[in-house]
Structures are given as structure tokens and as C-alpha cells.
Amino acid sequence: MLRVNFRVLWREATRGKSIYRILMNECLKLWREEIRGTVLDLACGQEPSYRRILGLKNSEKVRLVGIDYNPALRPTIVADLIHSIPIKDATADVVIVSGFLHIPPDPKEFLKEVKRVLKPGGCLILTVPFVFQYNPEPTDYWRFTEEGLSWLLYNAGFTDFEIVPFGNRFSAVAFLLGPFLRPRWIVAPLVYLLCLFLDRIVTYFKLRPCPIGYAVLARKR
Numbered sequence: 001m002l003r004v005n006f007r008v009l010w011r012e013a014t015r016g017k018s019i020y021r022i023l024m025n026e027c028l029k030l031w032r033e034e035i036r037g038t039v040l041d042l043a044c045g046q047e048p049s050y051r052r053i054l055g056l057k058n059s060e061k062v063r064l065v066g067i068d069y070n071p072a073l074r075p076t077i078v079a080d081l082i083h084s085i086p087i088k089d090a091t092a093d094v095v096i097v098s099g100f101l102h103i104p105p106d107p108k109e110f111l112k113e114v115k116r117v118l119k120p121g122g123c124l125i126l127t128v129p130f131v132f133q134y135n136p137e138p139t140d141y142w143r144f145t146e147e148g149l150s151w152l153l154y155n156a157g158f159t160d161f162e163i164v165p166f167g168n169r170f171s172a173v174a175f176l177l178g179p180f181l182r183p184r185w186i187v188a189p190l191v192y193l194l195c196l197f198l199d200r201i202v203t204y205f206k207l208r209p210c211p212i213g214y215a216v217l218a219r220k221r
Helices: 006-014 019-034 049-054 107-117 146-155 169-176 184-205
Strands: 037-042 062-068 092-098 118-129 160-166 213-219
Touching (some): 006 184, 019 049, 019 169, 019 184, 049 092, 146 160, 146 213, 169 184
Parallel strands (some): 037 062, 037 092
Antiparallel strands (some): 160 213
């Protein structure tokens, strides 16, 4: 089960990060060494926290290309990713897709597009929600189980992948109750800490898991 350092939990919670975001970012730390070459950050928004966690910025090691439909967010490329990715075949060493796969009506076709733009040996870093509020941006079609993700990845042409769940029953409750945790700077960290402790206890009862979401590393052969 994913462990989170107390100091990290407190710092990120007082910054206003949800327990979903904190646990997701802890998962992404597992793959920091994958970040190199041309990195496409799809549906990137404006300076998402995972960029800080992954050390994701332009440097001698990384060429970062952000793509988003909203020009106000100042991405490198403005494009509607629901239909296609406006990048040539075999261009990217890494593609990051965080919190977007629930938006396209056909996520399998979107993943095929991701595979198309990856170089051989390149990797996809993906995060998806499981327990999550309705969140139209501008649409909200899907929630994903581990089996569903495996099916989508395999049928999109990815045969080498790892799926990591994050969160469980109590942290999922903490996430859904997040708007009510006030004052946030003191209440949220304490509730998150308690819920992560209870999640660890729940594992001994052999109940079926109920993660908040999943993080995925998939490689193009």
C-alpha cells in the first residue's frame, strides 16, 4: 500500500491539495526517472502540481510541450484533444495524461493516438479517477476500474504496462468530503492522516479495494 510521508501530507494539504492529488503525486514519484527527451503534457492546464513533483520543466534533459484547448492557460499548443493529437508520429519520448481520460467519448481511440505519437520505447504516464465527483470539463463520460484500464490499454496497442491504485475507502471519503474540511489548513491534514491510517487497517479485513484512482505507466514496444 502507498505510504505518504507525514511532512509531505501536511505541506501539500495546507497548500490546498486534495487527498486525491496528494496520493496521485506520490504515485507519480515512482516514475520520475522516466522523464527525459520530448515530453508531451496533454490537457496540461496551468502549472499542475505533478510538474513540480516530476521535475517537469524545460532543461538540457527535457523538452516540455504542453497541449490544452484553452489559450488563456498559455500552453505550447492550443488544440482540442478529444478528436486527435496534433503531433507527428513517433515524436514523443514521454506522454503525460493526468485527469483527462474520462473526458473523451472514446478513450480507446484517444489512447491509440497517444501510442501513435510515442517513439518506440517511449512511455505513457496516465492518471485516472475511480471515486470522483461529477466533473464536466466540458464532458465527463467515464470512471475506470483496473480491469477496464487493462482492456483499454491492451486494445489500444499497449502490452507492457503497470497499474498502481492509490487511496482506499477512508481516503475516498475524505476526498468527497473535502469541501467541508474547514479551516482547511488545519482540519484537512488531520482528517487525511486519520483516513490514511484507517485505510491501512482496512487492508486486514480482506475487503475489495475502493481506490480513489489509478496511476499507469505504459510503454510502447
